[in-house]
Amino acid sequence: MAPIFIKTVLISESVDPRCKTILEENGIRVTEKQNMKKDELMAEIKDYDGLVVRSATKVTADIINAANLKIIGRAGTGVDNVDVDAATKKGVIVMNTPSGNTISAAELTCALLMSLSRNVPQAAMSMKQGNWDRKKFMGAELYGKVLGIVGLGRIGKEVASRMQSFGMRTIGYDPITPPEVTTSWGVEQMSLEQLWPQCDYITVHTPLMPSTVGLLNDETFAKCKKGVKVVNCARGGIIDEAALVRALESGQCGGAGLDEPPKNRSLVDHPNVISCPHLGASTKEAQARCGEDIALQIVDMVKGKKLVGAVNAQVLANTFSEESQQLIKLGEAVGAVLQSCATSSKKTLKHVKITTQGDCMKSSTGYMTSSVLVGLLNHESGCCPNLINVLSLAKESGITVNQNHCASDEAASGVCKVEIVANGSSYKASGSVQGGVPVLLELSDSVFKQPVSLTGNLLFFKASASPQLLSSVAGLLATEGVEIESYSAPAGRTRDMWFCVGVSSLLRDLSALKPLVQEASQLTI
Numbered sequence: 471m472a473p474i475f476i477k478t479v480l481i482s483e484s485v486d487p488r489c490k491t492i493l494e495e496n497g498i499r500v501t502e503k504q505n506m507k508k509d510e511l512m513a514e515i516k517d518y519d520g521l522v523v524r525s526a527t528k529v530t531a532d533i534i535n536a537a538n539l540k541i542i543g544r545a546g547t548g549v550d551n552v553d554v555d556a557a558t559k560k561g562v563i564v565m566n567t568p569s570g571n572t573i574s575a576a577e578l579t580c581a582l583l584m585s586l587s588r589n590v591p592q593a594a595m596s597m598k599q600g601n602w603d604r605k606k607f608m609g610a611e612l613y614g615k616v617l618g619i620v621g622l623g624r625i626g627k628e629v630a631s632r633m634q635s636f637g638m639r640t641i642g643y644d645p646i647t648p649p650e651v652t653t654s655w656g657v658e659q660m661s662l663e664q665l666w667p668q669c670d671y672i673t674v675h676t677p678l679m680p681s682t683v684g685l686l687n688d689e690t691f692a693k694c695k696k697g698v699k700v701v702n703c704a705r706g707g708i709i710d711e712a713a714l715v716r717a718l719e720s721g722q723c724g725g726a727g728l729d730e731p732p733k734n735r736s737l738v739d740h741p742n743v744i745s746c747p748h749l750g751a752s753t754k755e756a757q758a759r760c761g762e763d764i765a766l767q768i769v770d771m772v773k774g775k776k777l778v779g780a781v782n783a784q785v786l787a788n789t790f791s792e793e794s795q796q797l798i799k800l801g802e803a804v805g806a807v808l809q810s811c812a813t814s815s816k817k818t819l820k821h822v823k824i825t826t827q828g829d830c831m832k833s834s835t836g837y838m839t840s841s842v843l844v845g846l847l848n849h850e851s852g853c854c855p856n857l858i859n860v861l862s863l864a865k866e867s868g869i870t871v872n873q874n875h876c877a878s879d880e881a882a883s884g885v886c887k888v889e890i891v892a893n894g895s896s897y898k899a900s901g902s903v904q905g906g907v908p909v910l911l912e913l914s915d916s917v918f919k920q921p922v923s924l925t926g927n928l929l930f931f932k933a934s935a936s937p938q939l940l941s942s943v944a945g946l947l948a949t950e951g952v953e954i955e956s957y958s959a960p961a962g963r964t965r966d967m968w969f970c971v972g973v974s975s976l977l978r979d980l981s982a983l984k985p986l987v988q989e990a991s992q993l994t995i
């Protein structure tokens with residue numbers, strides 16, 4: 471992966487001290503500042519490459535856009551407090567530590583299920599008030615009861631195995647985890663329609679997203695057994711609060727355990743509700759893991775070792791080898807050459823087609839597409855493309871992108887072919903990596919006799935081959951104080967061929983070449 475430089479990190483919440491220590495041991499300056507208001511954070515964030523948060527910091531689009539962050543690290547699981555779309559658009563990596571607090575969140579869920587079955591918090595409170603009320607707190611065994619688990623990911627799985635040890639039957643639903651996988655952990659999957667009426671207890675373990683908002687609502691509560699008890703240690707909103715109040719009042723819901731502060735205060739005050747101030751991950755062990763994990767993941771990424779936990783940068787996953795870095799440079803350089811050819815005549819890019827060839831390019835198609843687009847869009851005003859945001863930037867600019875891979879082993883080292891259409895004109899280029907160096911093999915049907923090394927100052931021009939061409943161009947460049955350092959001519963002698971010269975510096979004004987050539991472009995790679 472191309473190096474990502476992180477020199478400064480702001481930790482805006484209470485994160486385990488190991489996080490700061492690990493980052494500092496690896497040469498990153500760390501500032502810890504908690505409880506900042508939005509305005510304070512917006513002012514402060516400007517100075518940092520990285521931000522580490524838990525769930526309290528709302529990393530909104532305006533905070534992201536006020537900063538020059540390269541990474542937002544979430545020492546925890548849910549990233550719903552981060553505007554991931556805005557971060558992606560800005561090319562900022564969002565990273566979480568998805569398994570650091572799994573056990574703690576699962577244990578709290580089990581604690582709430584047990585508390586709901588035996589009224590432990592209410593009974594303890596009553597004792598503190600000097601009462602001895604055994605009748606009021608009559609409970610029910612968990613043994614033999616049915617637990618419905620909605621969301622069978624990491625936490626759902628851990629809850630299942632723990633509650634099975636109490637003799638509960640565990641059923642569940644998850645649109646992604648396959649039923650045969652959950653069967654192997656003793657969870658029978660079924661549709662939600664089948665699940666609701668069977669459950670004595672329901673616990674939700676999904677992320678908060680449009681499809682999970684209000685999963686439990688008036689309609690679904692009505693499908694449940696009367697007196698069903700529900701637990702939400704995921705996010706507020708998955709159980710619709712107003713519907714929960716109504717279900718508690720009617721007795722349709724027999725009790726709720728909530729680990730998110732309800733917006734509706736009457737839920738906190740309700741005698742059958744046990745609410746916690748978001749304690750799922752608040753254990754020494756979970757915090758130690760999450761703090762350490764996020765720091766180590768950032769350090770590994772900065773050192774170009776591996777990328778773990780990135781939620782919006784899958785494209786970077788295969789970019790850690792020396793070979794992939796060379797291919798990324800190739801893609802960016804080919805894109806930049808085409809961009810300079812097309813924009814020399816002020817053309818607007820409309821279509822891009824990228825074809826990778828050869829077995830060694832097979833796993834690189836994703837990042838090759840993005841790196842070509844980075845090269846193509848790099849000079850667009852107001853646009854800072856990188857591998858993370860470039861696809862969305864291209865989409866926003868109305869550019870259609872096609873990518874495909876063709877297994878042909880015509881070129882053992884792999885070839886990247888790119889065709890762009892700008893204002894109806896088409897430009898094509900193909901390149902490959904030779905001896906560790908990105909080279910251009912072909913530009914719009916001109917196949918270079920010697921591949922053009924894609925580095926330094928390059929001047930491309932389209933002209934008809936003639937014995938005087940090079941000397942005339944050299945003479946003109948010399949009058950501008952520019953020396954020719956290399957020369958690549960196309961094979962064949964048809965009209966309108968592309969030539970390339972490596973030059974000591976770029977021409978101040980390309981139009982100086984006008985008398986000699988039909989088109990010209992120049993760039994520094």
Ligand SMILES: NC(=O)C1=CN([C@@H]2O[C@H](COP(=O)(O)OP(=O)(O)OC[C@H]3O[C@@H](n4cnc5c(N)ncnc54)[C@H](O)[C@@H]3O)[C@@H](O)[C@H]2O)C=CC1
Nearest residue numbers: 547548575621622623624625644646676677703704750751
């Ligand atoms: N209370 C706390 O302190 C903590 C809360 N959490 C919350 O718990 C959530 C789950 O965490 P993990 O289990 O680690 O995540 P996970 O990603 O391992 O599992 C989530 C599961 O939900 C499933 N899912 C998605 N949409 C669904 C739908 N419409 N219906 C049913 N299932 C659906 C996914 O397929 C996935 O298997 C997190 O998103 C976070 O919000 C996580 C850690 C601590």
Ligand SMILES: O=C(O)C(=O)COP(=O)(O)O
Nearest residue numbers: 524525526546547548751
């Ligand atoms: O990891 C999660 O998703 C959590 O909800 C934990 O949040 P916290 O780190 O305790 O603010």
